[in-house]
Amino acid sequence: MADRKRYRFKDNLWGIWGWYGNLKFNLERYLYLIHRLTGVGLVLFLLLHIIVTSSRMYGEAAWIETESIIQNPLYDLGMLLVIGALIFHGLNGIRLILLEYGLLIGKPTQPIYPYKPTLKRRTPRLLIILMMLIGTVFFLIALYEFLLVWGVLS
């Protein structure tokens, strides 16, 4: 639709900065940012995961060699981050599905000053709190498992 010659948008588009850099907005904007970042992170992890497991194709020796590379605390820490990202992305995804089909988002009302968007009303915000609580519990369980593996807890 847009004629790029007619419009000089490159001078005034917010661009990627509009996704990541501009954070003077509401709480949901931060969740949007983290959702995107974790999404990109998970895709990158999936690629890494495929590369790592594909070494099994080249015989047992190659697999043992790869295992020796990935068995270090740094990789485990990365895995913990991946689990954190997965928990956030999954739970936030459920929240988005519930809201985006208009299920828990509320109804139109008469706007009375000071205006309060539906996203800032009780149900959507409670959904965020619930999501955070469940996510924290999941992450603590994962952390406990990792601490057992690392031998910090016995």
Add this chain to the structure above:
Amino acid sequence: MAWRNVSHVSRVIFMKKDSKIITFKIKRWDPGKGDWRISTYTVTIRKGMTILDALVHIKETIDHTLSYRASCRMGICGSCGMTINGKPRLACETQILELKSNTISIEPLKNFDLIKDLATDFSLFFEKQTKIRPYLIRSDEDEYWNPSREYKQTPTERLLYEQFSNCITCGLCYAACPTNATNINYLGPQALMNTYRFIADSRDEGTLERIELVDAVDGIWGCHLSGACSDVCPKGVDPALAIQLLRGLVAAKALRRIKHKKATGVVPPSEAKRRKGIPEPPPFNV
């Protein structure tokens, strides 16, 4: 009288206390060179002054070459949208002292094409607005073009879209939207909200056509629910809500739960009876 003097003195103190020297950093687009430049102005601000008041002051007394667009100066026309301290706001509805900073940066509204300085080109924005057919779609063509009666609508039916009809097309939601930041073909919160406004209207019959118009990647599915549009809206229109409700309708259509909507009929205008004691108006003389 003594109390008058006291009041006068207190007013002077009040003025001194509430006036403040503020630096404005205005990022201006130079269409001749095709480049940006930043002009800095220092203005003494009194309590109650808006950004638009300051811009008028700068244009009248400091720099006549400064360009901006404004009209009604009371948040009705939606002309003076600007990026003020990094957030899209209406210049006429932003109190300077409420920003609580000594340096205020003003930029043209983001995601719009530029004309000069702070003035932006809304043609693509209105092109999208036209694309979603922002008018009632009716099957009774004769009645539509030559109305003889009124369309029936109850207050409850009106409440379903009243909030969305308050839009002043100022473009702040469009500037705040992260999807519009990278995709100029995205319809934008305003156009999608307007689609829902007409679908929710009991007088409209174009539900299925409208859903087909917006059921696209650059339409309804471009929204990622960051809620920035509703956060910046100066009229409480809440485009994020409208877009999610519209998405619910699109999903319902995919599940074949939506049928062609028959609009409400027409009724004769309600007759008002003159109360006793109120005289007849004089005959028209123009």
